[in-house]
Amino acid sequence: MNFNKINDILDLPKEVGTDIPKITMLGFNEVLIENYKGILEYEDFFVRICTHIGNVNINGFSLKLNQITDEDIKITGKIENIDFECR
Amino acid sequence: MILKNSTDFLNGYIQIQVEGFFIERFVNSCAKENIRLWRTKKINQSQIYTNISIKDIKKIRNIAKKNKCHIKIKRKRGLPFIIKKYKKRKIFLISCLIIIGLIFALSNFIWNIEIEGNINIKTEEILAQLNECGLNQGAIKYKINTNKIIEQIRLENEQIAWIGIKLEGTNAKVTVVEITEKPDIIDKNEYCNIIANKEGIITKINVTNGTAAVKEGDIIEKGDKLILGWMEGKYTGVRYMHASGNVEAKVWYTSEKYETFEQEENIKTENTENKYSIIINKNEINFYKRLSKFEKYDTIETNKKFKLFNNFYLPIELKKKTNYEYFIQKKKYDETSLKQKIADELEKQMQDNLKDKKIVNKDIIVDKNNKGLKVRLIYEVIETIGIEEKLVL
Numbered sequence: 001m002n003f004n005k006i007n008d009i010l011d012l013p014k015e016v017g018t019d020i021p022k023i024t025m026l027g028f029n030e031v032l033i034e035n036y037k038g039i040l041e042y043e044d045f046f047v048r049i050c051t052h053i054g055n056v057n058i059n060g061f062s063l064k065l066n067q068i069t070d071e072d073i074k075i076t077g078k079i080e081n082i083d084f085e086c087r
Numbered sequence: 088m089i090l091k092n093s094t095d096f097l098n099g100y101i102q103i104q105v106e107g108f109f110i111e112r113f114v115n116s117c118a119k120e121n122i123r124l125w126r127t128k129k130i131n132q133s134q135i136y137t138n139i140s141i142k143d144i145k146k147i148r149n150i151a152k153k154n155k156c157h158i159k160i161k162r163k164r165g166l167p168f169i170i171k172k173y174k175k176r177k178i179f180l181i182s183c184l185i186i187i188g189l190i191f192a193l194s195n196f197i198w199n200i201e202i203e204g205n206i207n208i209k210t211e212e213i214l215a216q217l218n219e220c221g222l223n224q225g226a227i228k229y230k231i232n233t234n235k236i237i238e239q240i241r242l243e244n245e246q247i248a249w250i251g252i253k254l255e256g257t258n259a260k261v262t263v264v265e266i267t268e269k270p271d272i273i274d275k276n277e278y279c280n281i282i283a284n285k286e287g288i289i290t291k292i293n294v295t296n297g298t299a300a301v302k303e304g305d306i307i308e309k310g311d312k313l314i315l316g317w318m319e320g321k322y323t324g325v326r327y328m329h330a331s332g333n334v335e336a337k338v339w340y341t342s343e344k345y346e347t348f349e350q351e352e353n354i355k356t357e358n359t360e361n362k363y364s365i366i367i368n369k370n371e372i373n374f375y376k377r378l379s380k381f382e383k384y385d386t387i388e389t390n391k392k393f394k395l396f397n398n399f400y401l402p403i404e405l406k407k408k409t410n411y412e413y414f415i416q417k418k419k420y421d422e423t424s425l426k427q428k429i430a431d432e433l434e435k436q437m438q439d440n441l442k443d444k445k446i447v448n449k450d451i452i453v454d455k456n457n458k459g460l461k462v463r464l465i466y467e468v469i470e471t472i473g474i475e476e477k478l479v480l
Contacts, residue, residue: 038111038115038118038119039111039114039115039118040111041111042110042111042114042129042135043129044129063129064126064127064128065114065124065126065127065128065137066125066126066127067123067124067125068114068117068118068123068124068125068127069118069121069123070118070119070120070121073118
């Protein structure tokens with residue numbers, strides 16, 4: 001709560017201080033998830049990623065983990081749908 | 088992405104295959120350890136391909152052990168591996184370095200000297216002079232002081248008005264401007280005669296200043312005085328002056344030639360052959376073994392210098408000899424055709440002499456004997472003669 005107020009005053013992006021993931025989709029072939037916790041499942045057609053507020057499921061074909069660091073993960077491939085499991 | 092890829096390439100990376108049941112856990116722990124994985128691809132249930140940078144390979148082995156995965160190195164890519172590969176091939180590397188060094192070393196010498204702009208002075212003469220001053224084939228470039236050479240040559244050679252030396256690559260370009268010899272112009276205030284510079288018959292004489300020494304119809308020799316630079320008066324005595332006037336004379340130009348009725352003529356066939364040789368520092372190496380297969384031939388030689396890039400001349404020359412075959416044909420002329428032929432040839436020769444001049448008469452004299460003809464071509468031309476000559480008192 002306190003942090004939200006500071007964020008409002010300083011006009012910082014919300015994902016910087018908090019644990020909220022930022023999901024960016026570029027076209028239908030690329031998803032970038034920042035502030036993630038870890039990979040739960042990885043198959044050619046299904047990627048399940050754990051974040052602090054819930055899970056992200058990505059369905060598609062020939063999915064690749066293009067870039068993995070401890071802060072963000074980039075998934076490329078033919079993405080069919082993305083759904084969320086709120087905790 | 089290109090930038091990132093190129094940095095990956097420069098740093099070097101390894102493509103690995105990871106096999107195990109807990110691959111997700113392996114990937115997660117890699118992320119936790121700050122190991123960057125990229126282009127991760129699942130092949131089947133228990134195998135993935137991924138890329139990893141060189142420095143992380145030791146860490147990843149420990150992680151794999153913990154997660155009970157097996158790692159297989161599939162491919163090594165990047166600059167460090169290429170360098171490693173060529174480290175073993177020392178001779179290749181050394182020869183590369185030698186070639187680069189040679190090019191640098193050779194580019195410090197002058198390999199070609201071009202001289203242009205000279206008409207009367209022979210190229211060899213200028214070259215010899217340049218050699219004396221230190222600019223010769225094989226001279227070291229930075230030791231050449233062009234200003235000094237220019238000064239020295241201008242001092243020695245009085246025919247040269249201006250000389251410029253330009254060093255371009257291994258090429259020295261020498262530009263020469265010659266002094267055009269002007270006739271001695273005598274000052275208006277000085278006394279002079281007018282004398283003949285050709286022999287002929289005077290047709291017209293016009294004196295504006297001075298005393299006429301000849302009259303129309305006089306036959307004059309070369310060097311005869313035409314207009315005298317003084318005047319004699321009864322009371323004034325001798326008065327010297329700058330003679331001037333216009334003198335026209337009939338002048339004859341003759342030329343003659345003797346040719347026989349039976350002549351041998353060289354007729355070129357279309358057969359040619361090329362022979363090559365290489366000249367390295369005045370030593371010639373032939374690429375051909377046999378002499379020419381033609382019985383009679385003309386040879387034309389052309390030299391070509393090798394050069395790298397634009398103006399990096401090498402001390403190697405390619406000499407090309409082209410042989411043109413010809414055969415001899417006997418030809419018989421009759422009197423009129425031979426006369427015509429010789430007259431045409433003579434006329435061509437004299438064309439230069441007769442430029443811009445008024446031709447009055449043309450005469451052809453033929454002497455015949457039993458073997459051939461002697462043809463004499465005479466042109467009668469009217470032209471102004473007379474040059475100024477200083478009066479020495």
